[in-house]
Amino acid sequence: MSGGEQKPERYYVGVDVGTGSVRAALVDQSGVLLAFADQPIKKWEPQFNHHEQSSEDIWAACCVVTKKVVQGIDLNQIRGLGFDATCSLVVLDKQFRPLPVNHEEDSHRNVIMWLDHRAVSQVNRINETKHSVLQYVGGVMSVEMQAPKLLWLKENLRETCWDKAGHFFDLPDFLSWKATGVTARSLCSLVCKWTYSAERGWDDSFWKMIGLEDFVADNYSKIGNQVLPPGASLGNGLTPEAARDLGLLPGIAVAASLIDAHAGGLGVIGADVKGHGLVCEGQPVTSRLAVICGTSSCHMGISKDPIFVPGVWGPYFSAMVPGFWLNEGGQSVTGKLIDHMVEGHAAFPELQVKATARCQSVYAYLNSHLDLIKKAQPVGFLTVDLHVWPDFHGNRSPLADLTLKGMVTGLKLSQDLDDLAILYLATVQAIALGTRFIIEAMEAAGHSISTLFLCGGLSKNPLFVQMHADITGMPVVLSQEVESVLVGAAILGACASGDFASVQEAMAKMSKVGKVVFPRLQDKRYYDKKYQVFLKLVEHQKEYLTIMNDN
Numbered sequence: 253m254s255g256g257e258q259k260p261e262r263y264y265v266g267v268d269v270g271t272g273s274v275r276a277a278l279v280d281q282s283g284v285l286l287a288f289a290d291q292p293i294k295k296w297e298p299q300f301n302h303h304e305q306s307s308e309d310i311w312a313a314c315c316v317v318t319k320k321v322v323q324g325i326d327l328n329q330i331r332g333l334g335f336d337a338t339c340s341l342v343v344l345d346k347q348f349r350p351l352p353v354n355h356e357e358d359s360h361r362n363v364i365m366w367l368d369h370r371a372v373s374q375v376n377r378i379n380e381t382k383h384s385v386l387q388y389v390g391g392v393m394s395v396e397m398q399a400p401k402l403l404w405l406k407e408n409l410r411e412t413c414w415d416k417a418g419h420f421f422d423l424p425d426f427l428s429w430k431a432t433g434v435t436a437r438s439l440c441s442l443v444c445k446w447t448y449s450a451e452r453g454w455d456d457s458f459w460k461m462i463g464l465e466d467f468v469a470d471n472y473s474k475i476g477n478q479v480l481p482p483g484a485s486l487g488n489g490l491t492p493e494a495a496r497d498l499g500l501l502p503g504i505a506v507a508a509s510l511i512d513a514h515a516g517g518l519g520v521i522g523a524d525v526k527g528h529g530l531v532c533e534g535q536p537v538t539s540r541l542a543v544i545c546g547t548s549s550c551h552m553g554i555s556k557d558p559i560f561v562p563g564v565w566g567p568y569f570s571a572m573v574p575g576f577w578l579n580e581g582g583q584s585v586t587g588k589l590i591d592h593m594v595e596g597h598a599a600f601p602e603l604q605v606k607a608t609a610r611c612q613s614v615y616a617y618l619n620s621h622l623d624l625i626k627k628a629q630p631v632g633f634l635t636v637d638l639h640v641w642p643d644f645h646g647n648r649s650p651l652a653d654l655t656l657k658g659m660v661t662g663l664k665l666s667q668d669l670d671d672l673a674i675l676y677l678a679t680v681q682a683i684a685l686g687t688r689f690i691i692e693a694m695e696a697a698g699h700s701i702s703t704l705f706l707c708g709g710l711s712k713n714p715l716f717v718q719m720h721a722d723i724t725g726m727p728v729v730l731s732q733e734v735e736s737v738l739v740g741a742a743i744l745g746a747c748a749s750g751d752f753a754s755v756q757e758a759m760a761k762m763s764k765v766g767k768v769v770f771p772r773l774q775d776k777r778y779y780d781k782k783y784q785v786f787l788k789l790v791e792h793q794k795e796y797l798t799i800m801n802d803n
């Protein structure tokens with residue numbers, strides 16, 4: 253406080269649990285990040301396509317990062333706490349103790365991660381039912397959603413897990429329960445991953461039809477029968493125990509959570525764009541597509557009325573911005589794919605040595621290396637004869653086909669640093685071409701999108717951002733705060749504290765435009781041709797399958 257006149261500054265803590273790490277930030281009322289901390293979290297892959305984590309390890313990491321960001325701050329100034337997380341499935345017993353989700357009976361590993369594809373047979377059977385709830389997930393349920401994973405647990409770990417389970421949480425809801433003791437679920441998680449309808453609630457016939465009638469019988473107590481909008485204040489706020497764990501004061505407001513992509517959406521989509529020369533300045537907010545790019549990429553488009561886009565999740569009512577419908581396109585591996593391509597290349601050790609010598613990340617080094625080898629041409633033209641289809645972990649949108657695989661055409665006998673850099677570029681371009689494919693599907697169904705708002709770890713990569721602008725032909729807005737997913741989480745805490753009357757008001761005050769990257773329209777013809785090849789790749793993949801399956 254200065255001069256005894258001004259009110260003390262009000263702060264919010266946002267906690268973001270990504271796939272690879274937990275991040276926290278201390279954020280002020282205008283959305284400025286005053287402190288940031290991160291901490292890696294453990295992941296296990298006990299067998300191919302099984303991905304597990306530990307809810308205790310994740311909570312411990314949340315505590316470490318939160319304590320760090322509030323160090324030296326008068327805790328009375330912290331008004332609210334918001335969590336977002338990946339939509340992984342947390343399993344606890346009736347006493348809220350972790351239960352194993354694996355054959356090894358390791359109860360420490362009690363989280364089936366979002367990218368786990370163990371429940372293929374279960375999801376195929378769910379899709380065969382053609383139940384009407386499937387209309388609200390793009391027509392086809394994804395193996396990454398919770399219903400198939402729950403069915404897998406019932407069919408595979410009946411005694412060690414299913415019969416003992418008392419609580420199945422989406423990770424964002426586990427965190428808000430841990431902080432407050434309140435088991436209410438966020439509308440966001442239940443609508444987006446559990447088939448709950450904001451208007452009609454649970455559909456008994458769906459759960460009975462797929463063999464999970466158990467939930468109906470106990471009135472959904474294990475998966476949530478109290479549902480709150482994201483940002484609503486939970487119970488009496490932070491419990492004394494959680495306050496000790498997190499280094500905060502008991503009783504501060506804790507918000508109903510969001511899935512990480514949705515928090516990213518809140519953090520970027522409502523910014524005032526005046527003065528940036530953007531076409532969306534004169535257009536409704538529905539012309540903006542938030543693209544959250546981390547391990548995966550999520551394409552969040554909103555609309556006033558429901559839009560049904562085949563192969564794109566949703567429409568979900570009020571799951572991100574209250575009062576708006578949401579469609580969520582996605583690519584299951586993007587950051588993870590780039591890491592996979594780069595780290596698996598024969599020239600990777602050489603790259604590491606050279607990047608370390610220059611104190612650069614491998615990506616910054618590769619970007620400058622591409623600039624060196626491009627000669628007089630635009631950098632993107634280096635891939636004229638190298639093309640990638642990026643679905644190494646199946647296609648989430650718009651094909652909704654988990655059987656699709658990755659493809660690379662144009663390989664040579666050399667494997668030097670130039671080859672690595674060009675393969676990296678082709679991979680980044682393939683991800684951007686995939687975004688164009690998703691946008692075209694959304695537009696064909698009725699969306700009208702003019703501007704991309706990018707955030708997440710990959711938005712720190714200038715090549716990734718420029719390729720998204722060039723390949724989609726749309727300007728890309730980057731936020732003032734690089735960690736805008738954390739701004740989204742803090743917006744939740746700010747709403748729960750009552751300092752803002754609505755999520756929309758908090759979004760408008762706390763998200764800010766940083767930089768705008770415009771498409772280089774002179775390169776359009778080249779990228780249109782790359783896009784033609786891109787679409788051919790998947791056509792050819794399907795043809796190969798038909799040939800091989802022909803008896």
Ligand SMILES: Nc1ncnc2c1ncn2[C@@H]1O[C@H](COP(=O)(O)OP(=O)(O)O)[C@@H](O)[C@H]1O
Pocket residue numbers: 269270271272273545546547548586587588590591613615616708709710712713
């Ligand atoms: N400084 C950077 N430059 C380029 N790429 C980056 C940078 N930081 C992170 N990334 C990319 O972002 C991905 C992780 O993004 P992040 O948002 O942290 O993921 P998650 O939320 O899934 O944990 C990594 O796979 C990496 O490819």
Ligand SMILES: O=C(CO)[C@H](O)[C@H](O)COP(=O)(O)O
Pocket residue numbers: 270271272337338339340366444511512513514545546547548549550580582
């Ligand atoms: O399914 C999702 C959102 O609906 C996300 O892809 C999933 O939660 C993982 O996110 P991230 O790539 O940020 O780790």
